[in-house]
Structure formats: C-alpha cells, structure tokens
Amino acid sequence: MIECAGLRVERGGVTVLGGVDLVVRQGEWVAVVGPNGAGKTTLLHALAGLVPSTGTVTVAGNDPGRAARRAMSRAVALMPQRPVVPEGVSVAELVALGRTPHVPRFGTETGRDREVVEAVIERLDLSGLARRPATELSGGELQRVVLARALAQQPRVLLLDEPTSALDIGHQQQVLDLVQGMRTADGITVVAAMHDLTLAGQYGRRIVMLDGGRVVADGTPREVLRADRINEVYGARVEVLDRPGGPVVLPVGPDDAAAGEA
C-alpha cells in the first residue's frame, strides 16, 4: 500500500529525511516513533504529497508528488499535528469537509455523505459538540474533531500525526480502539507518528524508529522498544517491562536512578 525507496526531503537547505526505505502492506498499522525533530511529520507529509521529495514513493497506487489532489484525498487522509481551523465553522461542518473529495466537482453532498458524517460524529462521541464553533473547542476536543474529519474521508491509507497528544487517557484508548476497529473491519492502512511509546507498541504491530531523518530500527514492538536503544536515541532514562500486551516503557525518575547507582 505504501512503498518508499531512497525518500529524501530537504527543508531550508537542510536534509531532514535522508533516504528512507519503507514498505507497508495493506491493513498494517505502523507506528513511527523518534525524538523531536527526527522527521516523523516530514515523512507523513511526504506520503501525503504535501512536501516535495526525491526518490520513489507510491501510496495507494499514487505518486503523491504528481497525483491530482482529489485522487490523493480520496485515497489518503492526514490528521495533522497542528490543524488549521477556519473561523465560523461548526464542528459538524468541519467533519463534513472530509467528504469534499467524494462530492462531484459541481455537485452537492448526498444522503450517503451525510450518513458517513453522522456516523463518525457519533462514534467519536462528538454529538454534543456538533453545533459548536470549532475554534472554541479544547485541544483534546479539537483533536477528536480533526480525526473525525479524516475518518469521514473514508481513506485507504490513514496518516496520523500525534493523534492522541492532547487526549486524556480514556479518550486516547477510545480513539485508538476506533482506528483499530476500522483497520480490521475495512482493511485500512495506518501510519501513526506517536510519542507515547507504550501506546505505539500496543496498537502498532510494527514500529519504525527515526532519528536524524533516518530509519534506525524497524520491527515488532519487542524488537524495537528496548531500553538501551530508547535511552541512546532519545537521550532518556527508561525501563521497559515486558507485558503480554506489549512492552511498557516507563520513565525512570531521578530518585530511582540515584537509588540504582547507590
């Protein structure tokens, strides 16, 4: 569903992705992890055709740099890290914008479009907010609305940029369970940049770790989420517990570290 070979991106004269090779099969959930500035957002933007890149990239049969925007938007939805919300737009209207690539150029939305929008609003627990201006939402509410817009697009490939960074623990699980359900029911392919490594390993059956614009590890959560690697790549202090649901990555507090050294 996604194939990149030697994918490179330069921003402001600096190489921010330096030759990424990645093959993602249909229905896979790949979690992209890595420290701040590693290139996660840039990778998602290159897959969505939002930044110029070199090398070869194919996403759902399209070359993101050349495909017509409507064709790309019917196949690929990106949930951005920093959504731009137009003034005066309600939550329901913002979610309905996800149907734009499916509405004929000079046509109007159909009953089917409205059904899809209503279904995602309900599934993301947004019915109570539907009439509110989207600019007045809390960060977590807006994050769910922007995910709803991406799901209303009914894409074959869903690119999520930090989809749960503003959500409380209950909504994190609810939102990721919903995406997981769509992946298994509809076979959509998910690539999600995530900072929470435990959640990344619980939902992503495969983890790709970036550092300095390069892939430094690619494998199952148990293979990639090793304490020594995380400590080195992130400059962190963590302990990894092996649990049946996947590795649990715990920060080691300053007092624990001091006790360990004593």
Ligand SMILES: Nc1ncnc2c1ncn2[C@@H]1O[C@H](COP(=O)(O)OP(=O)(O)OP(=O)(O)O)[C@@H](O)[C@H]1O
């Ligand atoms: N328009 C730009 N001009 C110059 N440099 C840029 C531009 N956009 C991104 N960069 C740089 O590219 C690098 C990768 O950025 P990117 O946003 O892809 O990282 P990230 O892994 O998503 O980081 P974070 O975890 O902080 O969101 C960073 O060093 C960033 O400063």
